[in-house]
Each structure stands twice: as C-alpha cells, then as structure tokens.
Amino acid sequence: MADTAASPESGDEDAGRRDFLILAAGAMGVVGAASFAWPLIDSMNPSAEVLALSTVDVDLDPIQEGQSITIVWQGKPVFVRRRTKAEIEQALKDDSAELRDPEKDGDRAQKPDWLVMIGLCTHLGCIPLGQKSTDPKGEFGGWFCPCHGSHYDTAGRIRKGPAPKNLPLPPYKFVDDKTILIG
Amino acid sequence: MSTGSQWKNPVIRWVDDRLPIFTYMDHEYQQFPMPRNLNYFWNFGALASIVLVVMVVTGVMLAMQYTPHVDYAFDSVERIRRDVNYGWLLQYIHMNGGSMFFIVVYIHMFRGLYYGSYKAPRELLWMLGVVILLLMMATAFMGYVLPWGQMSYWGATVITNLFSAIPLVGDWIVTLLWGGFSVDNATLNRFYSLHYLMPFVLFAVVGLHVVALHVSKSNNPDGIEMKGPQDSVPFHPYFTAKDSVGVGVFLLFFAFFVFYAPNFFGEPDNYIEANPLQTPSHIVPEWYFLPFYAILRSVTIDILFIPAKLMGVLLMFGSILILFILPWLDTARVRSAKYRPIYKYIFWIFFVDCIALGWVGSQPAEGTALIIGQVATVYYFAHFLLVMPILGKIETPLPLPSSIAEPVTGGGGGASAGAAAAKMEKP
Ligand code: HEM
Ligand code: FES
Numbered sequence: 001m002a003d004t005a006a007s008p009e010s011g012d013e014d015a016g017r018r019d020f021l022i023l024a025a026g027a028m029g030v031v032g033a034a035s036f037a038w039p040l041i042d043s044m045n046p047s048a049e050v051l052a053l054s055t056v057d058v059d060l061d062p063i064q065e066g067q068s069i070t071i072v073w074q075g076k077p078v079f080v081r082r083r084t085k086a087e088i089e090q091a092l093k094d095d096s097a098e099l100r101d102p103e104k105d106g107d108r109a110q111k112p113d114w115l116v117m118i119g120l121c122t123h124l125g126c127i128p129l130g131q132k133s134t135d136p137k138g139e140f141g142g143w144f145c146p147c148h149g150s151h152y153d154t155a156g157r158i159r160k161g162p163a164p165k166n167l168p169l170p171p172y173k174f175v176d177d178k179t180i181l182i183g
Numbered sequence: 184m185s186t187g188s189q190w191k192n193p194v195i196r197w198v199d200d201r202l203p204i205f206t207y208m209d210h211e212y213q214q215f216p217m218p219r220n221l222n223y224f225w226n227f228g229a230l231a232s233i234v235l236v237v238m239v240v241t242g243v244m245l246a247m248q249y250t251p252h253v254d255y256a257f258d259s260v261e262r263i264r265r266d267v268n269y270g271w272l273l274q275y276i277h278m279n280g281g282s283m284f285f286i287v288v289y290i291h292m293f294r295g296l297y298y299g300s301y302k303a304p305r306e307l308l309w310m311l312g313v314v315i316l317l318l319m320m321a322t323a324f325m326g327y328v329l330p331w332g333q334m335s336y337w338g339a340t341v342i343t344n345l346f347s348a349i350p351l352v353g354d355w356i357v358t359l360l361w362g363g364f365s366v367d368n369a370t371l372n373r374f375y376s377l378h379y380l381m382p383f384v385l386f387a388v389v390g391l392h393v394v395a396l397h398v399s400k401s402n403n404p405d406g407i408e409m410k411g412p413q414d415s416v417p418f419h420p421y422f423t424a425k426d427s428v429g430v431g432v433f434l435l436f437f438a439f440f441v442f443y444a445p446n447f448f449g450e451p452d453n454y455i456e457a458n459p460l461q462t463p464s465h466i467v468p469e470w471y472f473l474p475f476y477a478i479l480r481s482v483t484i485d486i487l488f489i490p491a492k493l494m495g496v497l498l499m500f501g502s503i504l505i506l507f508i509l510p511w512l513d514t515a516r517v518r519s520a521k522y523r524p525i526y527k528y529i530f531w532i533f534f535v536d537c538i539a540l541g542w543v544g545s546q547p548a549e550g551t552a553l554i555i556g557q558v559a560t561v562y563y564f565a566h567f568l569l570v571m572p573i574l575g576k577i578e579t580p581l582p583l584p585s586s587i588a589e590p591v592t593g594g595g596g597g598a599s600a601g602a603a604a605a606k607m608e609k610p
C-alpha cells in the first residue's frame with residue numbers, strides 16, 4: 001500500500017477502488033441491517049395464536065325481525081341485524097342517494113334480511129349506537145356514532161359526519177339457513 | 184500526571200485524573216456562568232428535570248407491582264392503590280406527576296417563545312426540546328393505557344386509529360401497532376415495554392439538550408448575550424439556591440394535588456374497567472392533549488383531494504412539527520418580547536389561542552365549540568406561517584441595552600460591549 005500510494009497514478013486508481021469497496025461494503029451493511037430489522041418489525045404483527053381465533057359460528061334462530069345482536073370476532077364487535085321490511089326498502093331506495101362510499105345494498109347483505117357488519121366506526125373506531133331498540137339511530141335510521149357524530153343508514157353506509165367509509169363487512173357465509181360462520 | 188488538578192483530596196484527584204467527572208461538574212455546575220438577570224421562569228428546566236427523576240423512581244416501584252395483562256391490569260392497579268404499602272402514594276405521585284410534567288414543560292416552552300430562546304444560536308437546543316416534547320407525549324399516552332380503564336382503552340383505540348388515515352399502508356400500520364385486530368393484550372404488553380423504555384430515551388435527549396445549553400449558555404429576559412464577567416454570576420451558589428427555592432414551591436404545588444385533589448386531572452371513567460363492547464359517551468384525552476385533539480377534530484370537510492380524517496391527522500402532527508422550523512419562521516432581529524412592542528401582544532394572543540383550543544378539545548365537537556375550534560386552528564397555523572415571518576420584518580424593536588449589566592449597574596458592560604451588542608442583533 002505504502003509504495004503504491006507514493007505514485008500519483010496508481011494512487012488515483014487505488015482511490016477509485018477504495019471508494020467502490022466502501023460503497024459496496026456500506027450497501028451490504030444496509031441490506032443486512034434492513035433484513036434483520038424485518039423480523040423485529042414483523043414480530044409485532046398478530047401472532048399465530050391470535051390469528052387462530054379467527055372464526056365464530058352464530059346461531060341466527062333466536063333473533064326476531066327488527067332485533068340485533070353483537071358478537072365478538074377477533075376482539076371486534078360484529079353487528080348481526082335481522083332487518084325489518086321497511087329497513088330493507090329504505091336501504092334499496094338509498095342505493096340511488098348521494099353516498100360518500102357508494103355501495104349497493106345488494107352488495108352489503110348476502111340475504112336482504114340479514115345485515116352482518118363490523119361494529120366499529122370507520123372514523124376512529126368507536127362503537128356506533130343503534131343495536132338496542134332504545135338507542136339513537138341517527139338521521140338515517142341505522143346507526144349513530146356518538147364520538148364525533150357519524151350517521152350510518154339501514155345498510156350501514158356512511159351518510160353524514162367525519163367517518164370516510166361504510167361499516168366494514170367481515171367475511172362470512174351461511175352454513176345453513178339459521179347459522180352463519182364468520183371469518 | 185494531570186497538570187492543573189485543583190483537587191486536594193487524593194482519591195478525588197486519582198479519579199479525576201483518569202475520568203474528569205469532578206472537573207466537569209465543577210465547570211458545568213459550579214463555575215458555569217449564568218446571566219445575572221434571569222427571572223424565575225428560568226427555573227422550569229430544572230423543575231422538569233426533577234419531575235423526570237420523580238417519574239422514573241415512582242415508575243420503577245410501580246412496575247414491581249403491576250401486571251400487564253388485560254385480565255389483571257385493572258385489578259393490579261386497584262391492588263396497588265389499596266393493598267400495597269404506600270402504593271396509594273406512589274400511584275398518585277406517578278399519576279399526577281404526568282400532569283405536573285406537562286405544566287412545567289409548557290411553561291418552559293412559553294418562556295422560550297416569549298424571550299426568543301429558540302433563535303440563533305439556540306436553534307438545536309430548541310429542536311431537541313421539541314423532540315423531548317414528542318417523546319413525553321408518546322410516553323404519557325402509553326402510560327395512560329396501562330391501568331386499562333375505559334378511557335385507557337378507548338383513548339388508545341381512537342389514537343391508534345389515527346394512523347389508519349395514512350393512505351395505502353394505514354390499516355397495515357394499525358394492525359402492526361395493535362399486534363391483533365383491535366386494542367388487546369398484545370397492545371397492552373408492547374405499550375408497557377415502550378412506556379418503560381421511553382423515559383430512558385428521554386434522559387438521553389435531555390442530556391443532549393443540556394449539553395447544547397452549556398455551549399450556547401442561557402438566554403435571558405433581555406435577550407442579549409453575556410459579554411463578560413460583569414454580566415454573569417456563577418451557577419453555584421446563585422442558581423443552586425434560586426432553583427432550590429423554585430423546587431420548594433413547586434413540590435408544595437405538586438403535593439397539594441397528590442394529597443388533597445389526586446383525581447383533579449383525571450377522568451372518572453377510568454375507574455371503570457375497559458370494556459371493548461361499550462364506548463363511553465364522551466371520549467376525552469388527558470388535559471395536556473386537548474389543544475391537539477381540538478385541532479384533530481376541527482377538520483369536518485374534505486379539503487381538495489385530502490379526506491377530512493387525514494387532514495385532521497396531518498394538522499394535529501403539523502401543529503407540533505411546525506415548532507421545529509420556528510427559529511427560521513421568526514424573522515425578528517431581537518430575541519426578547521421585552522424589546523418587541525407588537526410581538527409582546529401577539530404572544531398573548533397566541534397564548535389565549537392555545538387555551539381556547541384546549542377548551543374546545545374538552546367539548547363535544549359540535550355547535551359553537553366546533554366553530555371556535557376551527558377559527559383557533561386557523562389562527563394557530565397563521566401565527567407561525569404568517570404573523571411570525573411578517574412581524575419580524577415590519578416591527579421596529581426598542582433600543583436594546585448595551586449589556587446585561589447596564590440596566591443593573593447603570594454602567595456600560597466594558598469597552599467591547601457596544602461592538603458585541605451590534606453583533607448579537609443580527610444572529
Ligand atoms: C423533559 C423535559 C425538559 C427538560 C428536563 C428540560 C431541561 C432544561 C434545562 C435544565 C434548561 C436550562 C434551565 C432553563 O433555562 O430553564 C433548559 C433550557 C431550555 N429548554 Fe428545556 N427541558 C425540557 C423540555 C423542553 C422543551 C419541550 C422545549 C421546547 C420545545 C425546551 C426548550 C428549551 C430552551 C429553548 C432552553 C434554553 C432557554 C434559555 O436559555 O432561555 N425544553 N431545558
Ligand atoms: S369514531 Fe365515530 S365519529 Fe369518530
């Protein structure tokens with residue numbers, strides 16, 4: 001090293017090589033650190049045993065027309081409502097109203113009688129009121145979130161207030177006429 | 184070995200020759216020159232340091248009794264209050280200490296705003312302060328979740344959901360923060376881990392804050408630099424004594440709340456155990472977050488292509504981040520409001536604006552409160568982005584004294600004072 005550095009030409013050549021080596025080593029270091037960071041970050045994601053608790057059966061038999069129940073799925077409240085004829089009609093009529101997050105009622109309920117939604121306001125996650133018959137149901141006859149005043153209609157679509165989206169739908173299927181499987 | 188060791192005690196000298204901590208302490212906390220004209224507002228940095236120590240000590244003791252599990256957390260805190268020896272005292276000190284910390288730091292910051300302490304050459308000192316503020320907020324927020332009451336749970340839900348406003352990756356981030364599909368046991372555990380970690384990070388940043396302070400030295404009510412020994416007094420005994428007076432008064436204030444009004448700053452709902460299926464009718468954060476909460480909720484319509492929810496979040500974080508660039512937004516050539524005839528009033532308008540935001544944050548977001556909140560939010564940003572840059576250009580400052588000593592002794596600050604003063608005025 002010492003003797004090559006003495007000659008200016010080979011010194012330049014060396015400098016180029018040194019720059020390259022420093023860059024390459026630095027880049028490898030960054031890649032290495034980043035690939036070690038991923039396991040650390042991903043360890044914060046839901047773990048296998050949390051993911052395992054991800055299906056629930058719901059027996060629909062005891063629910064009367066106009067009644068709702070709230071069940072827990074993945075730690076979240078899920079609203080299951082057996083809608084009245086009037087509510088279904090209203091929801092269909094509102095298909096053509098001005099909607100912030102346009103969705104047809106037919107796309108939100110697999111069977112018109114049954115509306116199954118995650119009961120968390122899409123604003124900041126409070127639980128909207130409207131499950132009990134004595135609850136306020138908002139200006140559109142569905143649900144009302146008291147936290148910052150979001151109104152949802154009879155298909156759980158956002159109609160007024162700060163929430164950006166309709167109440168989300170969990171994945172579910174009808175096992176038979178009287179049972180659904182959520183998850 | 185070492186040449187100028189001033190230490191007579193051989194043990195001290197032996198250590199100091201190898202690790203000069205005694206020389207360092209002597210230099211930074213005994214001889215250290217402080218402006219002779221400081222008022223009591225310069226106590227608040229020391230007070231904040233005391234609170235930090237109190238929080239760490241009580242926190243470590245509480246951690247020995249606390250159980251970070253959704254099924255036991257609430258009960259373990261009740262047990263600390265009722266059954267653990269002096270648990271009630273530790274718990275109330277720690278709980279009220281959070282509020283004390285923010286009272287002290289907010290006064291400390293408004294002091295900086297009034298006397299222009301963020302201006303050159305103290306920009307980095309100020310910016311480290313803003314980092315400290317952010318760390319304090321994160322620590323306080325996560326600490327508040329630990330007792331697992333209704334406000335703990337729903338506050339955590341609402342605040343973590345803020346991140347879902349981020350386009351594309353928002354929901355992924357929220358799931359990552361929760362470690363599940365809602366605020367749950369995994370969330371509680373990681374908040375506990377981080378709540379324990381953060382104060383030590385705070386300690387480190389406060390250390391840097393103090394190092395930066397000891398380079399630029401303290402600002403003072405006149406906002407002019409010290410020009411020589413006639414302008415300063417040594418830290419010890421002058422400020423060890425003055426800070427002790429402040430600490431005494433402050434501890435009385437602190438003790439009043441701990442012993443006579445321990446729940447003054449708290450929310451009754453947090454004495455109800457967390458229930459993921461029941462949202463409290465009115466969610467409010469701790470008082471020190473109220474102005475920011477008001478800004479968050481003040482946006483009710485989509486602005487251009489930005490949805491209302493995202494805009495609220497951006498403004499809320501922006502309201503703190505904007506402090507980082509304040510040293511460059513303020514174009515004034517003098518520091519202290521004492522010599523700024525217009526800023527003197529603008530400062531108080533801004534102060535009232537912050538208080539108004541705090542009040543709005545405590546009210547439901549509707550009607551008059553909402554409108555006041557919107558006006559106050561606009562003014563908050565206008566203060567930094569319009570008023571500060573323009574005012575500095577158009578305001579004629581009052582003549583500065585030629586030295587700190589001048590108004591005290593009636594004399595000038597020595598031969599070089601005039602020249603140095605001129606230098607200071609254009610930072
Ligand atoms: C844990 C919280 C904090 C601690 C322990 C702390 C500590 C201190 C101490 C001991 C001093 C010197 C004494 C004094 O001037 O009062 C100081 C000065 C200062 N601090 Fe802080 N500080 C904290 C938070 C903040 C925050 C949040 C800001 C602003 C965003 C800030 C900005 C400043 C400034 C600008 C100075 C120099 C003031 C001057 O000389 O006029 N500090 N700090
Ligand atoms: S969380 Fe429902 S309106 Fe804000």
